[in-house]
Amino acid sequence: xxxxxxxxxxxxxxxxxxxxxxxxxxxxxxxxxxxxxxxxxxxxxxxxxxxxxxxxxxxxxxxxxxxxxxxxxxxxxxxxxxxxxxxxxxxxxxxxxxxxxxxxxxxxxxxxxxxxxxxxxxxxxxxxxxxxxxxxxxxxxxxxxxxxxxxxxxxxxxxxxxxxxxxxxxxxxxxxxxxxxxxxxxxxxxxxxxxxxxxxxxxxxxxxxxxxxxxxxxxxxxxxxxxxxxxxxxxxxxxxxxxxxxxxxxxxxxxxxxxxxxxxxxxxxxxxxxxxxxxxxxxxxxxxxxxxxxxxxxxxxxxxxxxxxxxxxxxxxxxxxxxxxxxxxxxxxxxxxxxxxxxxxxxxxxxxxxxxxxxxxxxxxxxxxxxxxxxxxxxxxxxxxxxxxxxxxxxxxxxxxxxxxxxxxxxxxxxxxxxxxxxxxxxxxxxxxxxxxxxxxxxxxxxxxxxxxxxxxxxxxxxxxxxxxxxxxxxxxxxxxxxxxxxxxxxxxxxxxxxxxxxxxxxxxxxxxxxxxxxxxxxxxxxxxxxxxxxxxxxxxxxxxxxxx
Amino acid sequence: xxxxxxxxxxxxxxxxxxxxxxxxxxxxxxxxxxxxxxxxxxxxxxxxxxxxxxxxxxxxxxxxxxxxxxxxxxxxxxxxxxxxxxxxxxxxxxxxxxxxxxxxxxxxxxxxxxxxxxxxxxxxxxxxxxxxxxxxxxxxxxxxxxxxxxxxxxxxxxxxxxxxxxxxxxxxxxxxxxxxxxxxxxxxxxxxxxxxxxxxxxxxxxxxxxxxxxxxxxxxxxxxxxxxxxxxxxxxxxxxxxxxxxxxxxxxxxxxxxxxxxxxxxxxxxxxxxxxxxxxxxxxxxxxxxxxxxxxxxxxxxxxxxxxxxxxxxxxxxxxxxxxxxxxxxxxxxxxxxxxxxxxxxxxxxxxxxxxxxxxxxxxxxxxxxxxxxxxxxxxxxx
Numbered sequence: 042x043x044x045x046x047x048x049x050x051x052x053x054x055x056x057x058x059x060x061x062x063x064x065x066x067x068x069x070x071x072x073x074x075x076x077x078x079x080x081x082x083x084x085x086x087x088x089x090x091x092x093x094x095x096x097x098x099x100x101x102x103x104x105x106x107x108x109x110x111x112x113x114x115x116x117x118x119x120x121x122x123x124x125x126x127x128x129x130x131x132x133x134x135x136x137x138x139x140x141x142x143x144x145x146x147x148x149x150x151x152x153x154x155x156x157x158x159x160x161x162x163x164x165x166x167x168x169x170x171x172x173x174x175x176x177x178x179x180x181x182x183x184x185x186x187x188x189x190x191x192x193x194x195x196x197x198x199x200x201x202x203x204x205x206x207x208x209x210x211x212x213x214x215x216x217x218x219x220x221x222x223x224x225x226x227x228x229x230x231x232x233x234x235x236x237x238x239x240x241x242x243x244x245x246x247x248x249x250x251x252x253x254x255x256x257x258x259x260x261x262x263x264x265x266x267x268x269x270x271x272x273x274x275x276x277x278x279x280x281x282x283x284x285x286x287x288x289x290x291x292x293x294x295x296x297x298x299x300x301x302x303x304x305x306x307x308x309x310x311x312x313x314x315x316x317x318x319x320x321x322x323x324x325x326x327x328x329x330x331x332x333x334x335x336x337x338x339x340x341x342x343x344x345x346x347x348x349x350x351x352x353x354x355x356x357x358x359x360x361x362x363x364x365x366x367x368x369x370x371x372x373x374x375x376x377x378x379x380x381x382x383x384x385x386x387x388x389x390x391x392x393x394x395x396x397x398x399x400x401x402x403x404x405x406x407x408x409x410x411x412x413x414x415x416x417x418x419x420x421x422x423x424x425x426x427x428x429x430x431x432x433x434x435x436x437x438x439x440x441x442x443x444x445x446x447x448x449x450x451x452x453x454x455x456x457x458x459x460x461x462x463x464x465x466x467x468x469x470x471x472x473x474x475x476x477x478x479x480x481x482x483x484x485x486x487x488x489x490x491x492x493x494x495x496x497x498x499x500x501x502x503x504x505x506x507x508x509x510x511x512x513x514x515x516x517x518x519x520x521x522x523x524x525x526x527x528x529x530x531x532x533x534x535x536x537x538x539x540x541x542x543x544x545x546x547x548x549x550x551x552x553x554x555x556x557x558x559x560x561x562x563x564x565x566x567x568x569x570x571x572x573x574x575x576x577x578x579x580x581x582x583x584x585x586x587x588x589x590x
Numbered sequence: 591x592x593x594x595x596x597x598x599x600x601x602x603x604x605x606x607x608x609x610x611x612x613x614x615x616x617x618x619x620x621x622x623x624x625x626x627x628x629x630x631x632x633x634x635x636x637x638x639x640x641x642x643x644x645x646x647x648x649x650x651x652x653x654x655x656x657x658x659x660x661x662x663x664x665x666x667x668x669x670x671x672x673x674x675x676x677x678x679x680x681x682x683x684x685x686x687x688x689x690x691x692x693x694x695x696x697x698x699x700x701x702x703x704x705x706x707x708x709x710x711x712x713x714x715x716x717x718x719x720x721x722x723x724x725x726x727x728x729x730x731x732x733x734x735x736x737x738x739x740x741x742x743x744x745x746x747x748x749x750x751x752x753x754x755x756x757x758x759x760x761x762x763x764x765x766x767x768x769x770x771x772x773x774x775x776x777x778x779x780x781x782x783x784x785x786x787x788x789x790x791x792x793x794x795x796x797x798x799x800x801x802x803x804x805x806x807x808x809x810x811x812x813x814x815x816x817x818x819x820x821x822x823x824x825x826x827x828x829x830x831x832x833x834x835x836x837x838x839x840x841x842x843x844x845x846x847x848x849x850x851x852x853x854x855x856x857x858x859x860x861x862x863x864x865x866x867x868x869x870x871x872x873x874x875x876x877x878x879x880x881x882x883x884x885x886x887x888x889x890x891x892x893x894x895x896x897x898x899x900x901x902x903x904x905x906x907x908x909x910x911x912x913x914x915x916x917x918x919x920x921x922x923x924x925x926x927x928x929x930x931x932x933x934x935x936x937x938x939x940x941x942x943x944x945x946x947x948x949x950x951x952x953x954x955x956x957x958x959x960x961x962x963x964x965x966x967x968x969x970x971x972x973x
Binding site: 482489490491498507509 | 643684697
C-alpha cells in the first residue's frame with residue numbers, strides 16, 4: 042500500500058524540486074516552482090481552474106438535486122424508469138461525452154448550432170462550446186447523474202415522520218421543503234458539492250479537448266502541455282501537479298471532516314422508509330416533460346450524434362436526404378485497424394486485471410482495518426485513502442518520475458497502466474469492501490471461531506462469501522472506470538500499450554471524426570455488454586443476503 | 591465445571607476514558623447446572639460471557655473450564671476461542687446467510703481438526719436438528735427461517751460438537767412474548783436432558799427466575815447477589831436487586847433502638863412503625879429501606895389503625911389488568927403500589943386499610959444505594 046500510494050507522491054515532490062531534466066544529477070532548487078508560479082499567466086490558471094470546478098459543481102448540483110427530488114418525492118410520471126436510465130451516463134466515458142458535445146455545439150460543425158441558425162436565420166452560431174460556459178455545461182451535465190444518485194439516496198432514507206410532523210403542524214409544502222427537507226438533506230448536499238468540485242478540478246477530457254481550443258487553461262491541461270513540449274518539461278509538470286494536488290487535498294480534507302461531523306447527528310438512518318410523496322396535480326406533466334428533456338440532453342442527443350457521425354463516410358450535418366449516403370465504412374476502417382485490436386485487448390486486460398487485484402487486495406485490507414483492533418489501523422486507513430486525493434494526471438506525472446528513475450523496466454508497458462489503475466481505484470475498493478465488511482455482524486465471524494474454525498478458515502468460508510455482492514459490484518465499477526481512464530494513461534502509454542480511450546483521443550486529434558465516432562459507438566457497446574455480463578454473473582453467483590439480525 | 595476468578599476487563603473509550611466493564615468478578619458453576627447472569631444492559635454480563643468464550647481477554651483474573659486453565663492474565667495465557675470446545679448461541683443468532691440450514695450446522699464439524707466422514711457429519715447434523723425439532727429443514731436457505739427457527743438452528747449448531755459447556759447470550763430477546771415463553775421451557779428441558787453446563791445471559795428477570803439453578807445479579811461490572819431464584823426474589827440484599835427483579839415499594843425509615851418482639855425489630859417510617867425481621871448486621875438507629883412487593887400487601891375496607899403494620903390510605907389510581915388490579919394507595923405523602931384481586935369493587939378516593947405483613951418486608955441498608963428502577967416499577971416506588 043505504502044509503495045503504491047506514497048512512493049509516487051514522494052517522487053513527485055522530489056521531481057518538482059530537481060533542476061535540469063529527468064536523469065540529470067542536479068541539486069534541488071525551487072526553480073521549477075518559480076518558473077511555474079512566477080509566470081503571471083499562472084494566476085489566470087488558478088482562477089480558471091476554480092471557476093471551472095466551481096461552475097461544474099454548482100451546475101451539476103442544481104440539476105442533480107432537483108431531479109432527485111422530483112423522482113423521489115413527487116408523483117412525476119416516468120420516475121421509476123428514469124431512475125434506471127439515469128445510471129447510463131455513468132457508463133459513458135468522459136472522452137466520448139466531450140466529443141459528442143463538440144459535435145453538437147461547436148460553432149463550425151455543431152449540429153445544434155446549425156439547426157438554430159437555419160431555424161431563426163441567425164447571422165452567427167448562437168453557442169460556442171469552446172468557452173468556459175461550454176466547458177461547465179459538458180462537465181456539469183456529465184456529473185449530474187452522480188449527484189442525482191447521491192441525492193436520491195438521501196431523499197429516500199429520510200424519515201417521512203419528520204416531514205409529516207411539519208405537515209400536521211400546519212406548514213405548507215413549500216415551507217416544509219425549505220425548512221425541513223433541505224435542512225435534512227444539507228449534509229448530503231454539502232458532501233456532494235465537495236465531491237463534484239474535486240471531480241471538476243481533476244477532470245481532464247473537457248479541459249484538454251474543449252478548453253485548449255478556446256485557450257482556457259486549467260491545471261490539468263497545463264500539466265499535459267508541459268509534458269507535450271519538446272523536450273518534455275517534467276520538472277514544470279511536477280510543480281504544477283503539486284499545486285493541483287494541494288488544492289484537491291484541501292477539498293478532500295474538508296470532505297472527510299464534514300462526513301465525520303455529519304455522523305454525529307444522524308437524521309438520515311439506514312432504514313428503508315416509504316417517503317412522503319407529493320401530489321403535483323397537473324404540474325406533474327410539466328415535471329415529466331422536464332425529465333424527458335433532461336434525458337434527451339444527457340444521453341439522447343450525444344448518443345445519436347455519435348451514431349450519425351459514425352455512419353457518415355464524410356462528416357456532414359444530419360438530414361433526411363443524406364440517409365442514402367450512410368455506410369458502415371467507418372466501422373470497417375476501424376475494425377481493420379491493427380491498433381484497434383491492440384487497444385481493445387489492452388483495455389480489457391488492464392481493466393479486468395486491475396479490478397480483480399483491487400477487490401481482492403482491498404478485501405484483505407478492509408478485513409484488517411474493520412475487524413481487527415490493531416493499532417496501525419488508522420494509519421492503514423489514511424494511506425489507502427490517499428490516492429483518492431491524487432488527480433489522474435498527477436498520478437501519471439508521479440509514475441513517470443518513479444519508473445524513469447527507478448530501475449524497474451515497466452515504463453511504456455501495460456504493467457504501468459495496470460499499476461496506475463490499481464493505485465487510482467484502490468480507495469474505491471476499500472470503500473466498498475469496508476462498507477460491506479461493517480455490515481457483516483461480528484457475531485457471524487465469532488460464531489465460526491466458537492465452532493472451532495481458524496482465522497484463515499473464517500476469512501475464506503465466512504467473510505469472503507458474505508462480501509461477495511460488494512465484491513462483484515466493486516469489480517464491475519472498477520472495470521468500467523479503468524476501461525475509460527484517460528488522464529493518467531495518456532502520460533504513460535506507448536504504441537504497444539495503447540488503450541481504447543487513448544486511441545480515441547489520438548484519432549480525434551488527427552481529425553478523423555467518423556472513425557472516432559465508430560470507435561466510440563463500439564466502445565459504448567463493449568462496455569454495455571461487459572456490464573450486463575458482469576451483472577448477470579453477479580446475480581448467478583451472488584447470494585441473497587437477508588440477514589435478519 | 592467453570593471457575594471464574596477475579597476477572598477485570600477495561601475498555602478504552604474513544605476519548606481515552608476507561609470503562610470498567612468487569613470489576614473483579616468471581617463465581618463457579620458446578621457441572622450440569624444452569625447458571626444465569628442477570629442485569630441491565632451495560633452491566634458487563636455479555637462481556638463476561640465473551641471472556642469465557644475466548645472472544646475477549648481480561649486485564650486480570652483467571653478462567654478454568656473443567657480442570658483446564660483457559661485464560662490467565664498473569665500468565666499471559668489464553669486458549670483461542672476455536673480451541674475451547676464450547677457451544678455458544680449469540681444474541682443475533684449469527685446464522686450464516688450464505689449457507690443452508692444443513693451447512694450451518696455442519697460447519698463446526700467440517701472445520702474441526704478431528705476429521706469426520708461425510709456420513710458421520712450427516713448423522714450428527716440430523717441428530718442435532720432433531721434435538722431442536724428442526725428436522726426436515728436441512729436444505730432450506732438459512733435466512734428463510736423464522737425468528738424462532740433461527741434460534742433453534744443456532745442452538746443446533748452450538749450443540750453439534752457435543753461441547754461440555756453451552757453459553758447463551760440473550761437467545762430469546764429477539765422473539766415475541768408468546769414464543770419466548772414457549773422456547774424458555776423447551777430450552778430448559780433440553781438442557782436438563784443433555785445435562786450440559788450452561789451459562790445464560792439475560793436482562794429479563796422472568797427468564798432468569800424460571801430457568802436457572804443459580805442467578806447472579808450483575809450491576810456495573812460486579813456481581814451484587816448470587817443465589818437460587820427464590821432467594822434472589824424474596825431476600826434481595828440491595829436496593830438494586832430488589833428494584834431490578836420484580837416490582838417493589840421502597841419505604842425509607844430508621845431502625846428504632848432497643849425495641850424487639852418475637853425477634854422482630856421496629857422501623858420508624860413516614861407511615862408509622864413497621865415491625866419485621868431486620869438482618870443482624872444492621873445496627874439500631876441505622877437508615878434503612880423496607881422493600882415490599884405489591885402482591886404481598888393486603889387490603890381491606892375496615893380501617894383498623896391500631897393493629898401492627900396496618901395503615902390507612904386513600905385509593906388514588908386503579909388499573910384493571912385482568913389478572914389483578916394495579917393500584918396506587920396514598921399513605922401519608924407516599925404512593926404505595928398494591929396489586930389487588932380483580933373482582934374487588936372499589937372506587938377511587940375511597941379510604942382503605944393496608945397491611946404490610948412483616949414476613950414479606952425486606953430490610954435493606956440505605957447507604958450505598960445504586961439507583962436503578964425499571965420503567966414499570968417507577969410509578970410505584972417513590973423512594
